[in-house]
Amino acid sequence: MASSDEEKLSQQKEILNLQSQEVDEEYSKLSAILPWDKFSNWINCMCVITFDLELGQAMELIYPGHIKLTEREKSNICYLSFPDSNSGCMGDTQFSFRIRQCPGRVKPMCASHINYNHNCPVALQIDPGHYFGYVYFRQVRDHTLRRGYFQKSVVIISRLPFHNLFMHMVGVIAPEYFDNGEPSIEVACHDIDQWPTPEAGATLNLPLMGTVLQVRVPSHSDKPGLSQNLVVTTESAFSSPTIMPSVNDSDVFKCLFPILPHIQLIWELVLTGEPVVVMANSPTVCSETVLALVSMILPLRFCSDYRQFFTIHDSEFKEYTSRAQAPPPVILGVTNPFFAKTLQHWPHIVRIGDHVPATSNVKPHKLKKGGSLKTLDSKPGVYTRYKPFLNKDKAVLKRLVQGIQTNRPSEVQSAMLRRHFLEVTQSFMIPLERYVASLMPLLRNISPYKGTPRTRPFDPDEFLKSLDFSGPQLTTGIKGDWIGLYRRFFRCANFEGWYNTRIREVNRKLQLLHLEAMSDADLQSWVSGREEVEVVDLILKIKEKLTTASSNHLPVSKDVGEKLYKQMDAVIYTLPEDLRAVLGSN
Template structure:
């Protein structure tokens, strides 16, 4: 840090501590004039409201260290009053450290996502207002915390195990160290804050916990996240400027144009600046297959040697169907110590609809029954290495990079867009332009899929002239799948599907080939459940559709052994 930056940082800390001491004096003065019962009520209100503005953005900042005797341990939390359950603390401690044998030396940053103990009740009024205005993909999900992790591991032969983590009176037994920011929104721009606070300049390593306290007090003074407004967020002498788009005019690459020019202490950030092309370049030739897997919520595991790589790939996969929000579960970085490890690795009911990013080689064995695997190499720039490998899910996946799946896609590749992007690589076209081209193609692909459904649903809605405050609310027309399918030829924009020549079919006999029995049985049970619901709940599905479902059910059952047929009691 230069002299100006250091003096500015110290001045900021002193100013914040002055405010803090003044607040404490006012509180002490008020408490002295209260009864014991009034004191308890006031202290509880003070605890709840003291960090209201801070919690609009972040939940807390955690410092996690490694002790040779205790293992991962939560050293400190800012603000200090924030409650964390034992399970949350355990998950945070393990997620804050690379779970692999790669030895991530130096500085490593990655994204995590974990369940919180309070669920959707954790949403604040400000978050509800924010959700009503922002794009769907940027909404707050109260059931999860986002986390941005900064991990440092540095060699030092003078210490017992040869590693140095941080200064500031830390015992020599500590050799690994992480700072994790937990927040409710996924704003990629928050990663800039961590890099600025911890990495460039290395505030935390130079100044210790006082720097994190100063950061928390700065964030406490930020305005709430408001879509449609340019936000200036002061932090340690600099100003982070960002713009959260409104849902009505959201485009992934247009919001920076709304910000003012950069100044000496002004840093422009983007709420969604994933370098989509750079991340997806290794699997570019399979982008249409991956889009199809994501939009139907197929379980996918991403294996890499670094949490940085696997977490980036998982996030990029969830953005393939933008502007739709990916509604399945996804964990950009997942470890064997996670509280949901047994649930995700169970072979009894098959893999759930989730995208996992992992680094521990043990997952190659534990998740060998998962139908789709992306294994990333250390050299992510080698696109041609990532071949599609048609392997049975029950077999062990080899150590080479590639996309492993037995899935037969319905969508053909658009060779023109792939050729255009690969030509851009050879001509050294900027990644920002490549990402814009890829985003546009994926957007058109998603629109081609969704617009026919939207138009059909709109045709079921009552006309405006039928709606009156003096009449009962009109009932929409029933949804009929056959009617929807009949409109597909003419209802859609066909933005990217003109040359695919692919149509959906009812042929499940091919689907069964090579599938493990647990997946086949799961499909049988799902179809039986659909037929039962149609009969018992009087769902408006015509008899022809029910007969087709029954015939396809019998087709699947013929592939099962006789003992399973008897157990399932299929006639």
Template sequence: MNKSDYDWGGFRSWIHSVAVVTFDLELGQVIENTFPECKTLDELDQLSEQDRTNICYLAFPDSNSGIMGDIQFHFRIRRTAGHNVGPPAAAAALANFNARCLPPLQLDQNFLFGFAYFRQVKDSSIRRGYYQKSVILLTYLPLVSFFSQISAIVAKKFFENGDLPLEIFCHDVDRWPAPTPGHHLTLPMLGSLIELHIPALSSRHTDNSNETVTVSGGGVSVPNLPDLYPTLLPLLEHLHCLWELVLTAEPVVVLAPSPFQCSSTVQALTTIIQPLRYVADYRPFYTIHDADLKEMTTSNSSALPSILLGVTNPFFNKALEHWPNLVRLAEPSSLSALKSPSKTKRSSSTKFKSETKPGVFTQSKPHLEKDREIVKRILKGVQLRRPAEVQTALLRRYFLELTQTFLIPLERYLAGLMPLARSISPYRAPPKVKPFNADEFIRSLEQSGPQLTSRTKGDWAALYRRFLKSPNFVGWFNARHAEVSSKLSLLHLECLSEAKIEIWMEGKAEVELVDMVLRIRGKLTEGDRTGLPISDIVKERLETHVRKIVSTLPEDLQAVIESKS
């Protein structure tokens, strides 16, 4: 088969494309090649000029030519409007992924991730004196650990052997099974074997919503990626403050010395509110060339978007000085800074006086009191040289319990909006969930709020008010409302399937009988379209109802109904 005849549906289920970006003396950063090379694929979900420009600027460290050797990081770009995910096999695989995975891992087709592996070395044969290239895996899937590890393998093979490994890699990926949550996937590529497990919706009880990855063989060393503990250790004194800022989707800028540091930190911050999904925008690495820069640097602080922004260019010290929340990181060095941690600042006037001082600078006072116990436990672990995995597990458990404590009153209130099961009638439309009333919810906290049971004290009601205005609340409520509505639809269909349809049919006019047939068929079709888990026994009973009703109608009407089925 000619490679141009390939559908590449298997490849596109995982990866959009692989781009190689180089530095051209006249043009600057340019895309040298994209893989797989396929004209048909280029016409499906192709990158716009704006997308390509964004990728070029994000492929290299921003204003940091001092980086020598290799550096790995990732970014996230907003797609320009008008693209469609394709081929059809890929679109179906990604829709299935979203339906089965835990909320924090759901993809958003308006954004592409780029996993970059950049190399800069001195080379006297090049006029500029340096060899500079970046290999980037572009994907919709937010599997950060997985793609960071495979991008290192792919890039190293490319730097050793040129384009051929990239072509082989594309064919390897095209033969992979679809990215299915809940399954243990074995994925061969370029002589390595990747074992991947993506947690499914059924594993809600686990502490970790992230994928697990094991790499073996291939003769390529894969870097150890930073876990939650090493990433958040410099910010240990501010965990409670950062959790609130992320929970309520406040605008936060992370200023770091390298793209590796800022992208790791931004990504880690999006995970500290699990099992809640961080729905607001986030850019793990962001440059002064981005198309959205004007929106970010607007002097009107009330118009700032809900976003987590990772930057390295010192230009942002001044350009974003009006932002209410700043996290500034130092070069990763010794842990001596932990002995006398800086306090959370709350003054816009002093925020940028020292443009190098690390710390968390915020204009808002945290609503909850600091949990000194978790800080003590982590610092004790540093003294005892406790393994990083154990420290990460402690942090994950702390954040998980804090978020679950926060969510329990919301879940309890939502359950109260559900109609009673006895109000479901087989012959009427399924009852609707009552609307969410923010004031009523806040009042309910007096009897059932976290302040009654949690050891974390503070103004929980004020925190809920801020959360209810955030995109994270909208995302949570829409997802839970859809789940509850699906449950009501299932209960209604079960109720209808168990009904004595013969008794209902007595004395009914033809128009009412036909209407019932159309309603039952419509509900079954809608259920198939939306993936509603209707049991086989319910389907069989409903189809039996349809046959019974149709058999009582005149033959000419039966023929019309059958022709429309």
């Protein structure tokens, strides 16, 4: 019996060993196939969308294969990856879209994205609830196919708002895929999986299919208005480097030229989070124009929703087109003429014609005094009843018109336009920044023996009174009803988003100042003669503050941390031995 038991035990061990080996082999295979940690720092996945005669737009490929998307996300990506059926785009077309991630599926951000968000400009922070899609669509005649056309899109899905970078990347990858098939996608994804972390402020070399993209990731410490360049160099000794714009800056002059005389009005609509529809004939013009509008209020973050390309198949279609309630504060980009009827109740509609070179022979679109499009074939223009609070800055318009007449490069015109928007936005925001700073308690009122002080609440009336001596008139010559514009701004998501961000920053600063005050205080003298309960309470508060500082990634200096631990040890030593043991072990 003993021999039989030993045999059975030996067999079980052998089986376990074999199973263990199989698990190790499978794990090593999995590790080799699906490392993808570095890849996911930049991209969620790549998709190929094709046209199926029975299904319509269909997901042909998701790479890497382990990425899971919900059916709703797949459906939105499929429909948004093809130009609208009425657009008739032939050849190759590039555009972008933005979709909402399904509720309940939003995961906490990874460490690299948290670090990026802490250090990048606020307007370029990752929103974990949304994906961007960067599309390269090809439609060509092909008589070998039943439909008579070859129709496919290659799409990069990412949470990063690096429009220029990803549009360039998909422009490199898609033609290779159309020529050589799936191996091209695999090669590109494996290249991306070697990339360093997208660290704000860093200049990175990113290999991609025989080229090297040299990218500088924007940082919150960058001086506003100064764009950083993305340089593309190839491995070939015969190819010269290609200079591209920054990872995110768009050609705002090209996009806004058709509505150039109305940029002050449009800036106010974007600033105050008004519902705006952009109608264009192609998804390229449509998506680029919406992104240009969103960028008009930089460095302020646009906190309402925006969809640079939107179709009737979108899962939010009913939500955004319902007449049962006022239009939501969203900027929509559409191409289907059907929307002219569906959205004619929207208060602000921008109808863009085909993009044409900005020349002195081309006149920008007119302002239409009406809040709706009455016919499906309405002419290009800005349709609104909105009366701007501020006067036009005729000087900047004059300089831009002179640039058109002298054939000034579009890049220079865009830089001038961005500078104008930056100066107006900063003139608007500086008084608000000053006022929020005044809500902070004075340094002398930060006591190491009390709790962290709080800021005073924001009082709109008190702020508006302060404009007489610290208003926008100090930094801009633009006249108008600034108070009326501020009152409207207070009611929108852009104000709420900015204010909440600033208060978080101020509270972080107060926590740091309070920790510094505690580290410099003579806590031993303070606890002398105090009740044990007060001493214990002080120690627990210090421990809680250090734990909170660590979990909230507060930049506590090494010197302050060491001082606090020494202070805590010295205070603990003043207590009876039994309490020392308990507090020392926590």
